[in-house]
Each structure stands twice: as structure tokens, then as C-alpha cells.
Amino acid sequence: MRKDQLYAVVDIEATGASIGRDERMIQFACILVKNNKIVESFDTFVNPSRKVSRKIRDLTGISSKDLATAPYFEDIAHIVYQLLEDTVFVAHNVGFDFQFLNECLVRAGLPPLTIPAIDTVQMAQILFPAENSYQLKELTSSLGYSLNQAHNALFDAEATVFLLSKLDEKISRLPLVTVESLAELSRATTADTHLFFQESFEAMKNAPGDLDDSLMVVEGLAIRKPEPINEQILHRKKPVYPYTDIDKHIVLKQLELEDRPNQSAMMNTLFNYLKIKTPSSKQLIEAAPGAGKTFGYLLPVFYLATPEEKIIISTYTKVLQKQLVEETLPYLNNRLDFSQSFALAKSGSHYLSLSSFYRKWRNTADTDTEALFCMKILVWLTETTEGDLEEIGIGTRTPHPFWQAVKPSQKLRAMEVFESVEFMSRRQKRLMQSSIIVTNHAFLLSDWQSADPILESETIILDEAHHFPDIIDQSATLTLRANTLVRDLKTIGSVDREDTLISELSKQESQHIKPYQITTLESVSSVLSEEWEDWSTQWIDWFNYSQAFDSSVVEWKEKAIDLNTLPLIIKKDSKRLKSTLDELVYIGNQMTLTLDTEPETLSKEAKRLLTKLQVLLDRIQLTSETLDHLFFKNQKGSLTGCRFYSKSPQQTLTFYRYDQNSKTAILNTLNAVPHLVLTSSTLSVKQSTLYIEQALNIKQAEYSTFDSPYDFSQQGRIFVPLETYTAAHSKKAAYASELAGQIEAILKGTHENALILFRSQETIQAVYSILQKKSSLHHKTILAQNISGTPVRIAKQVKKSKEVVVLGSDSFWEGVDFPEEELKIVVLTKLPFDSPDMPLVKNRHAMLTEEGLNPFVHDLLPRAVMKFKQGIGRLIRSKKDKGIWIILDRRIIESSYASSFIESLPTGLTIEEEPLETIIEESQLFFKSIEDKE
Known part of the structure; x- marks a missing residue:
């Protein structure tokens, strides 16, 4: 921060978080900071002259009484204006606070503030690139500050003062060459945030420090030096395994x-x-x-x-x-x-290429959105030794083309100056010199299928190996997500759409970018966009017409595709699409030829745009090849299918092809x-x-x-109701109603958290709808998969809420972890058999039948038992855990295969058959006895 400059750190609470919608201020806080010291604080509630929603009052902790006795904004407007004059305005999300405050000032008859405004959110995203969250509470907590009452303007402003100090401290520790680059690119930041970076550079330039010993500078990039590989043995004698x-x-x-x-x-x-x-x-x-x-x-x-x-x-x-x-x-x-x-083995798509990034960085304009990405990476390079983009929250499928362009590419060779320090080279050295290599099933199988595998060993340990058959099926399956091409075509855009590739290319004055090429590319891209949308719509319409799906159920819909019986129009349109895709790639490649043949004749901006186009063309080429494999090659034992999420079919439409030869x-x-x-x-x-x-x-x-060391005979009880419920085999609505009644009876007499496991998303939604209306459960927080959010989001909500009931299927049987000792009741509504109607299940069963094997005995039953064991394992996960299982499916007692499930129960756990009313009473006594002991 600039010496002797007065910074006004502001936070505002309001009736809503929208700009231009006549929302009103309810609290204003400002802390004046000079030379990293607080010189003055101002905090007041503000009467909004209107009723404030309960949601806002709960969020902020501000009561109606606080506001009723507070001044109106018009009464304090002049004080606020004078307080902020001649300061630099600082806020965590300055885009809201600064504009909202100006709206309030204008409404009060004052002119809007014209002082500089800087944003600590964007500064933190750049200077703390590896943080998991940039929300004020989570971010400052990670940096060592405890914000106990978030969404109170004064406490939030105090936290922002702390954050501003940390940001100033962080930038002062960066190498001068990095800060110089940040200053050059900072015009792309919000409001006047660039001032922070430019002033920091000026201050450092006048008093430069030595480069940290852990860093090195290569071609103007300050990067962390490669770390030496761990010593294998720290003493001469080889250690002896403790066998006794x-x-x-x-x-x-x-x-x-x-x-x-x-x-x-x-x-x-x-x-x-x-x-x-x-x-x-x-x-x-x-x-x-x-x-x-x-x-x-x-x-x-x-x-x-x-x-x-x-x-x-x-x-x-x-x-x-x-x-x-x-x-x-x-x-x-x-x-x-x-x-x-030891070393971690991940695919190359996780890593940054220094060569690719260097080219991108040098060809990025300081007003381009991509400049912000470059700033983030420039700071991260001073911290990372692995170069794994997941460290900064970038996954392998992050849609923005920038992130694809900065990854390793077979088409672009590594620059000689970076060869020895490239992150992929570092990874390869670690793998060669390590004794233990850790990877995941998906990458292991992907590597085995590659032309040049890196994971070769005579000893492999597969943890959670029961998933391996399914991972093999996934690895032997080629997928095509329809929305990927939609995004790529939007990025290519058109001449009249600002900030698209074609629009930017059309403004270039270059002899190598011909107007007719741009016109042709735009025309073919536009045709392809229309064709692709029509083709996707045809698939969804055909899908819904040929399958009796309930459109009201929010879930993934899936169907196998018989290539021989496809409607003629879809066959024709698929061929035409393949031709248009290839045409687009051909035209685009003619434009990008100069990148390989005469790169020195291109301007910095032309290089940037053509490189961006080349990344998109490579992806579109892959789409064309995948389309060809999916619909124009028929092999025995293979299966083509499509699926989409019913809530957003166009965005989620996905095709896949299972290949038996790949599996073999x-x-x-x-x-x-x-x-x-x-x-x-x-x-x-x-x-x-x-x-x-x-x-x-x-x-x-x-x-x-x-066996487990847990004492299941003391830590838990497992019940099956004696009642036989016929609705399970009749109408869906009747079954859902009866099931909801059972669940309500179990839950209403307990304060414990419960997980209800289903096998059908349709049943979850029907039961959830009924339970929400039950007055006896109004004290419960009821969460349902695909309604209340993703499994990960639901797991987070469980941590924050009391008396939680989670309705889930699929991953909730084993994949989602709840806080230790938080889960006390698990209800299994049905035994977890796979649906025999699912395309991959049908395909698997057809192959077993060909081999003369019984699909139920050799596939459905063992998979159900293994999933059942995982479901039972959701509850007792430590010696302190105690809980109740209730299984609402009497097949576990009465079916011919019941013993397969019963014998899979942990030692000491014996099924008790009782009327549901008795089960509820026994459960309450069980939990009361635990409370009495505690």
C-alpha cells in the first residue's frame, strides 16, 4: 500500500444484494487505515424505512429493534461522504459496496463518489491463488483470523482490514520480476484495483530485495526450484520388517x-x-x-x-x-x-506447461480477462513445485479455453529454456526415482491404454478394489458431451458478437488473416451451431418418445442405442454433422498455419488469437473423431447409449460407447x-x-x-419390521405414500440425524414431497439428493444443521462421508439391486448369458450384497459410534437369497424382527441409554 495514503475499508449490509433494485442500507461500517494502522472507525445501523426479511435479519443478526431506533441514511449521508473523501475505497467485493453506496448517496441528494476503489476479493484471488474459498470468513480463517460474526458490517470490515494487511505483506514478499509482471497486467482488474499492484511495484523498484534461495528466474518468470527427491534410506543398513x-x-x-x-x-x-x-x-x-x-x-x-x-x-x-x-x-x-x-501420478492434463504458459502470457493483452488468469499463475509459480493446476482449483474439464492452452501439448514442443524445469519433466523424474507411486484407478487404466505408459510395476495394490470392475467399464467407454461443442462454438462466435474470437480476429490488420477466411469460418460455425442444436433436440425428443419416462422426476435418464434401428433422419443428420465438423476444422487450420510456418511475422495479438483458435480446433477435431466412432462403427460386444439430466437435457446430453475389446x-x-x-x-x-x-x-x-475391532453387539442394533407392505409391488404413488408413513413414524420420536437410503431417484422425490408436508417433522432439516443439492453440498449442510434427515441414493451408500459420530440412524428402504433395465447392466447380463452363466447369481446378487455391506458401513466408523439400522425390505428375511445378505453383516450384529412400533420404542430406549451413560 502507498505510504501515507488513507484507505477506507468499508462494508455494507442491505435489504438485498442487488444493484439498481431500490434495496436499502441497514448497516454501514468504515475503518480508516494509514501505513497499516487503524486511525478511525465508524459504524452505524441504518433505518431502511421498510420491513426487512427474516432471512436478512437471521443472516446479519440485526434485529427490527436495532433498525427502528437507527438514523436514516439521509441523516448520515454527509458524514459518510466527508469520511470517504480523499481516501482509497477498499471492500471485499467492491463491485457491490461502492456502487450501492453511490446509489444511496445520489438518492440522498449528494453526488456519487469518484475516489479510487480496490477489491480485496480479486486481489486475494491473484495473491493467494491456492485458497479453497474467497468468501471473507473462510479466507481470513485460512490466513489466521477468526471472524465470529460474519455479515455484520463492522466485523466484516475488521476482517477486511486484516486481509488487506496480509495482501500487502504477501505482495511485498514476491520477487520484483513477478510484481512487475502483475503491474503490467493489472489493467484487467476490477475498478481501480490496478493501483494496488502498480504502487506496490513502484515501492519495490525503489528498494529491491534479493531473490529468495528457493526461487529461480527463467525468461522473466520467477519459479520455484525443483525440490530434490527424498532420500531413500537415512542409514546404511536396510531396515528389517517387524514380523513378530x-x-x-x-x-x-x-x-x-x-x-x-x-x-x-x-x-x-x-x-x-x-x-x-x-x-x-x-x-x-x-x-x-x-x-x-x-x-x-x-x-x-x-x-x-x-x-x-x-x-x-x-x-x-x-x-x-x-x-x-x-x-x-x-x-x-x-x-x-x-x-x-514417493510420488503422485496424475495425467498430463492436470499440469501447467511453462512453455505453453510463457507463450500465452507474452501474447495476452493487459485488458483481456485472460490477464487475470496470468496474474494468478505468476504468483502461484513462486509457490508450486508440482505444477498441478488442481492446487488453484482448475480441474481437467474447466471450460475456459485459456486453461487448455496452458497445459502440455503434443503439437507444441517445450521451449529449450524450460525443458529441465517443466513440471511434466519434474513429474517424470519423481516417478523414476520414487519407490512408492500413488495414483487412482481411472488414471491407472488410462495410462495402461496409452501408447507410452508410465505406470509399470511388478507390484500393484488396488485399494477399494470392489470398484475396479466398474472403473474398467468406464475406461472402456468413449464419451461425447454435446454441450462441449456448444461452448466451443460460442467462443468462436461471430463478427457482430463482441469478445468472441471471430470478432477479435476481424479487427486484426494482418496479411495472414484474410477477410474471406473469417467470413467462411463464421458461416460454417453458424451452420454447425444450428445443426448441432437441431441434432441434440432430435435425440432428446426421440429419447422421450421411445421411453416411458416420468418428466417430473429430476434424475439422469439413460437409454441404449441400436445403431441399426435409429430413425433415418438422425442417421442422415449425424453424417451431415460429421462433414460440417471436418469442414470447420479444415478452414480453421488454414488460418492457423502461420503459427507453424511464419510465427515471427505475426503480431503479439494475432498470435494470441490464432493460438486460442488452434486449441478450439483440436477439441472440435476430437469431437468429429468421437462422433465417427460412436455412430459409424459397429462391433460385437460393444454398446452405444445416451443419457441426460432431466432438469437440463440440452446442457447434459451425453453419448457413450462401451467397447468390449478395450475391456479385454x-x-x-x-x-x-x-x-x-x-x-x-x-x-x-x-x-x-x-x-x-x-x-x-x-x-x-x-x-x-x-474382522472389525468394533463391538457391534454393544454399539448398534439392526431391525426389520414384521409388517408386510404390499404397496411396494403395486402403484408407485401408493408405495411412496406407505414408505413415507414408515419413515415419518421412525423419525418423529427421535432427535438423531438419519440417513435414508433409496434405490430410485423417483421414489426419493415422491417421499421428500410427502415428508415436507408432515407437521410432525417440521423441526427436522430434510435434505434430498438432486433437490437440496449435490451429495457434497448436502454433506456440508449436515455439518451446519441439527436434526438432519438425508434422503439419498447411489453415492450415499458409500461415497459421502458425514461428520464423525453425527449419524445415528440408517434406514435402508430396499435392498440395493441394480436396475436390470440400465443399458450397461443389460449388456453385461447378455454377455454372461452367452457364457452360460446366470446374471442374477453371478452379477446382480453379489453386487447388491457388496453395496449392502457398504450401506451398513455408513454408521459405525469408530469405537465411540453407536446407532440403529432399520431395513424396510423383508426380502432380507423371506427371499431364497436372504442368507447372502445376512451372512455379510458384521460379527455381533443380529437382525431383530419386531413390529415397527416396537422398533421405534426400542430405538428410543437405545439412544436414551447412551445419553444416560454420557
């Missing part, structure tokens, strides 16, 4: 882990298997929740892995993958007498791994692993199982 209980006790004590007999047995089982030079079988390890599965496989791995004999650990989710790399493995390195080198190739690669370990809490059905062995084509396997 006594030795293991010593090591576990070092790690501050409790002795678990089953965990120790699992460690030895894995160690013995990995020590066999050429095992004749694959090792299957089922470890119940609480058995300590992760450390159970990690400790033997730690003693056996070397850079020459690497061990790959593959997880199901990126969350677990991240936890292993950022928490668990470093923990072992810090606690044991020796350390292991993946299975062959998997079974060629000498030491293959599959571990999960759910691998078996009735102590048999036949399903997973057949699904993965495993010929010979050794199976070991390790």
Missing part, C-alpha cells in the same frame, strides 16, 4: 498407533505375499471398517519398496489419493527411522501384473470372492479376511 508382535509393537508405538491383532495379521499376510518372487495367484484382502486397512498395507510396502522395485498404490477416489500423499506417507516418513521416496485388453494387462493385491472392506459374498474374480478374469486367488 513384539517388533511390531515397537514400530506401532513410534507411529502412535494402537495394536490391532487383525491389522498386524494383515501386514504379515501382505508381506509374505510380496516376498514371493513369482506368485501363482493374486492376493485378495478384505478388511472390515476399523481394521486399519490403510496402515495394514502401507507398512509392509514401506519396508519392501525400492526405486528399482517400485510399488504402485491405486485408490478409488482422488480424495484418498491426496490423503495418502499429503498426510499418511509423510507421517510415516516423519515417524520411522528411515524414509521412503485392460483385463489382460491387469492379470499380467505379477504381484497384484486387491483390498477393500467389501470383496466377498458369503465368504466367497467368486464375483470379483470373474469380473476381473482372475484365474487363481488367495483370499484373507480381517
Whole structure:
């Protein structure tokens, strides 16, 4: 911040968050800061002359009484105006506060303020690029400040003062070369925020400091130096695995882990298997929740892995993958007498290319939106050693073309000056020198299918291996999302649409960008856009016409496509689309030829625009190739299908093609791994692993199982009502009504959080609608999947609310974690059988039938039992947890296959059959006994 300048840090609370809609101020706070010291504070409630909604009062904590006795804004307008004169206006989201304040001033008969205004949101996005949230409370909390009463103007202003100080501190620590670049690009920032960067540069230029030892400057880019690979062994003698209980006790004590007999047995089982030079079988390890599965496989791995004999650990989710790399493995390195080198393996689409970014940065105008992205990256480069764009919240499918343009590209070679420090080169070195490589199932399979795989090892451990058959099916499936092309064509745009590519290209005075090329590109792009929209609409109409779907149910709709019986118009239009796509790519490539042949003759702006066009053309080319594969190649064992989300069909329409040959190739690669370990809490059905062995084509396997240390006989009870409900097999409405009645009876007498698991989104929505109207449940917070938000959002809401009831399907059976000890009741409405009508399920069953196998016995039943085990595992997740399961599906008692489910229950958990009324009473007594003990 500029020396001796007075900064006015302002926050405003209002009746609404809209500009130009006659909203009124209800609180104004201003803190004057000079040279990083507070010199004056001003805070007042403001009478809005109108009723304030309960939502706003609850949000701000401002009562009607506070406002009734407060001054009107007209009474304080002159004070506010004089207070802010000759200051720099600072706010967290200045676009609202500054404009809103000016509206209030004009309404009070004063002129609008013309002082400079800077935005701490945008400054934070640039200077703290790796933060998870830029909301004031979350951001300042991450930086070490506790904002207890957010949405109170004074407290928010105080937090903003703290943030401003941190921003000033952060920019002062950056290298001069970085701050200079930020200043050059800062014109793209909101309001007068550029002043902050330009004044910071001027101050640093007059008193430059030394470059930090951890940084280096390459071609004007300050980047973090590559970190040396971890030392493999910190002493000369190779560590000896603690095989005996006594030795293991010593090591576990070092790690501050409790002795678990089953965990120790699992460690030895894995160690013995990995020590066999050429095992004749694959090792299957089922470890119940609480058995300590992760450390159970990690400790033997730690003693056996070397850079020459690497061990790959593959997880199901990126969350677990991240936890292993950022928490668990470093923990072992810090606690044991020796350390292991490890690396994370992700696809190249996650990483920044320094060469690509350099070209983009040097060809970005300071008024372009992309300048903001460049500023963010320039700061991040002084922090990151990995170059993983997920560190700054950029996923592999982030739609803006900029992020695709700064990733590694096969078409653009790395600049020689960056070759040794490119993040992909760093990743490759880490992988080569590491003993343990952590990845996820999806990337492992993608890598195996690539021309130049990097994940090759004689030992692979698959964690959460029960998901692997489905991940193989996904990897063997090609997808095409219709909306991807829609976004790309909008970016290409037209001459009369400002800020589109064609509009910008048409303004270039370059001999290499011919007017006729722009006209032709615009014409073909426009035709393609119309054709693609019509084609997508035809698919959705055909889809709805040929399938009896309830349009009122918000869910994913899915249907298999028989290429031989498609309507003739769709076939014709698909061929025409393919031709138009290829034409667009051809025309565009003629325009971008100069990038390869005569780049030195192009202006900076022309290079930027043509590079942006080339990225889009590459994606459109891929769309054309995918379209060809989906609709013009028919292979035995393959399946083409389409799906869309009923709430937004045009935006979510997706086509896919399952390829049996790809699956076979993946299975062959998997079974060629000498030491293959599959571990999960759910691998078996009735102590048999036949399903997973057949699904993965495993010929010979050794199976070991390790029970949970939890005492389920004391920690939980599981009930099945004696009543038989016929509505489940009759009309959907009757079933939903009866089911809602059961759930209401269970919930109304308890204060505990509950998870209700379904198998149908249609049933969830029908039951949710009924429960919302039940007066006996008005004290509950009822959340439903696809109605209250995504599973992740619902999980966050559970943390903030009391007496929560969650209605969920699919991922709620196992994928969404709730806060520890928060969940007390799990209700399973139905046994979790896959719908046999789903295209991929039908396809799988057809193939089993061809092999002479029973689809129910070899697929539907084992998959249902494994999912059931995951659902049961939602509840007891620590020795402190206690809870109740209620299963509303009497097939678990009465069906011929009931024993498969019953025998999968944890040891000590026995099904109790009682009338529903008795179950409710027993549940209440169970929870009361817990409260009494506490």
C-alpha cells in the first residue's frame, strides 16, 4: 500500500444484494487505515424505512429493534461522504459496496463518489491463488483470523482490514520480476484495483530485495526450484520388517498407533505375499471398517519398496489419493527411522506447461480477462513445485479455453529454456526415482491404454478394489458431451458478437488473416451451431418418445442405442454433422498455419488469437473423431447409449460407447501384473470372492479376511419390521405414500440425524414431497439428493444443521462421508439391486448369458450384497459410534437369497424382527441409554 495514503475499508449490509433494485442500507461500517494502522472507525445501523426479511435479519443478526431506533441514511449521508473523501475505497467485493453506496448517496441528494476503489476479493484471488474459498470468513480463517460474526458490517470490515494487511505483506514478499509482471497486467482488474499492484511495484523498484534461495528466474518468470527427491534410506543398513508382535509393537508405538491383532495379521499376510518372487495367484484382502486397512498395507510396502522395485498404490477416489500423499506417507516418513521416496501420478492434463504458459502470457493483452488468469499463475509459480493446476482449483474439464492452452501439448514442443524445469519433466523424474507411486484407478487404466505408459510395476495394490470392475467399464467407454461443442462454438462466435474470437480476429490488420477466411469460418460455425442444436433436440425428443419416462422426476435418464434401428433422419443428420465438423476444422487450420510456418511475422495479438483458435480446433477435431466412432462403427460386444439430466437435457446430453475389446485388453494387462493385491472392506459374498474374480478374469486367488475391532453387539442394533407392505409391488404413488408413513413414524420420536437410503431417484422425490408436508417433522432439516443439492453440498449442510434427515441414493451408500459420530440412524428402504433395465447392466447380463452363466447369481446378487455391506458401513466408523439400522425390505428375511445378505453383516450384529412400533420404542430406549451413560 502507498505510504501515507488513507484507505477506507468499508462494508455494507442491505435489504438485498442487488444493484439498481431500490434495496436499502441497514448497516454501514468504515475503518480508516494509514501505513497499516487503524486511525478511525465508524459504524452505524441504518433505518431502511421498510420491513426487512427474516432471512436478512437471521443472516446479519440485526434485529427490527436495532433498525427502528437507527438514523436514516439521509441523516448520515454527509458524514459518510466527508469520511470517504480523499481516501482509497477498499471492500471485499467492491463491485457491490461502492456502487450501492453511490446509489444511496445520489438518492440522498449528494453526488456519487469518484475516489479510487480496490477489491480485496480479486486481489486475494491473484495473491493467494491456492485458497479453497474467497468468501471473507473462510479466507481470513485460512490466513489466521477468526471472524465470529460474519455479515455484520463492522466485523466484516475488521476482517477486511486484516486481509488487506496480509495482501500487502504477501505482495511485498514476491520477487520484483513477478510484481512487475502483475503491474503490467493489472489493467484487467476490477475498478481501480490496478493501483494496488502498480504502487506496490513502484515501492519495490525503489528498494529491491534479493531473490529468495528457493526461487529461480527463467525468461522473466520467477519459479520455484525443483525440490530434490527424498532420500531413500537415512542409514546404511536396510531396515528389517517387524514380523513378530513384539517388533511390531515397537514400530506401532513410534507411529502412535494402537495394536490391532487383525491389522498386524494383515501386514504379515501382505508381506509374505510380496516376498514371493513369482506368485501363482493374486492376493485378495478384505478388511472390515476399523481394521486399519490403510496402515495394514502401507507398512509392509514401506519396508519392501525400492526405486528399482517400485510399488504402485491405486485408490478409488482422488480424495484418498491426496490423503495418502499429503498426510499418511509423510507421517510415516516423519515417524520411522528411515524414509521412503514417493510420488503422485496424475495425467498430463492436470499440469501447467511453462512453455505453453510463457507463450500465452507474452501474447495476452493487459485488458483481456485472460490477464487475470496470468496474474494468478505468476504468483502461484513462486509457490508450486508440482505444477498441478488442481492446487488453484482448475480441474481437467474447466471450460475456459485459456486453461487448455496452458497445459502440455503434443503439437507444441517445450521451449529449450524450460525443458529441465517443466513440471511434466519434474513429474517424470519423481516417478523414476520414487519407490512408492500413488495414483487412482481411472488414471491407472488410462495410462495402461496409452501408447507410452508410465505406470509399470511388478507390484500393484488396488485399494477399494470392489470398484475396479466398474472403473474398467468406464475406461472402456468413449464419451461425447454435446454441450462441449456448444461452448466451443460460442467462443468462436461471430463478427457482430463482441469478445468472441471471430470478432477479435476481424479487427486484426494482418496479411495472414484474410477477410474471406473469417467470413467462411463464421458461416460454417453458424451452420454447425444450428445443426448441432437441431441434432441434440432430435435425440432428446426421440429419447422421450421411445421411453416411458416420468418428466417430473429430476434424475439422469439413460437409454441404449441400436445403431441399426435409429430413425433415418438422425442417421442422415449425424453424417451431415460429421462433414460440417471436418469442414470447420479444415478452414480453421488454414488460418492457423502461420503459427507453424511464419510465427515471427505475426503480431503479439494475432498470435494470441490464432493460438486460442488452434486449441478450439483440436477439441472440435476430437469431437468429429468421437462422433465417427460412436455412430459409424459397429462391433460385437460393444454398446452405444445416451443419457441426460432431466432438469437440463440440452446442457447434459451425453453419448457413450462401451467397447468390449478395450475391456479385454485392460483385463489382460491387469492379470499380467505379477504381484497384484486387491483390498477393500467389501470383496466377498458369503465368504466367497467368486464375483470379483470373474469380473476381473482372475484365474487363481488367495483370499484373507480381517474382522472389525468394533463391538457391534454393544454399539448398534439392526431391525426389520414384521409388517408386510404390499404397496411396494403395486402403484408407485401408493408405495411412496406407505414408505413415507414408515419413515415419518421412525423419525418423529427421535432427535438423531438419519440417513435414508433409496434405490430410485423417483421414489426419493415422491417421499421428500410427502415428508415436507408432515407437521410432525417440521423441526427436522430434510435434505434430498438432486433437490437440496449435490451429495457434497448436502454433506456440508449436515455439518451446519441439527436434526438432519438425508434422503439419498447411489453415492450415499458409500461415497459421502458425514461428520464423525453425527449419524445415528440408517434406514435402508430396499435392498440395493441394480436396475436390470440400465443399458450397461443389460449388456453385461447378455454377455454372461452367452457364457452360460446366470446374471442374477453371478452379477446382480453379489453386487447388491457388496453395496449392502457398504450401506451398513455408513454408521459405525469408530469405537465411540453407536446407532440403529432399520431395513424396510423383508426380502432380507423371506427371499431364497436372504442368507447372502445376512451372512455379510458384521460379527455381533443380529437382525431383530419386531413390529415397527416396537422398533421405534426400542430405538428410543437405545439412544436414551447412551445419553444416560454420557
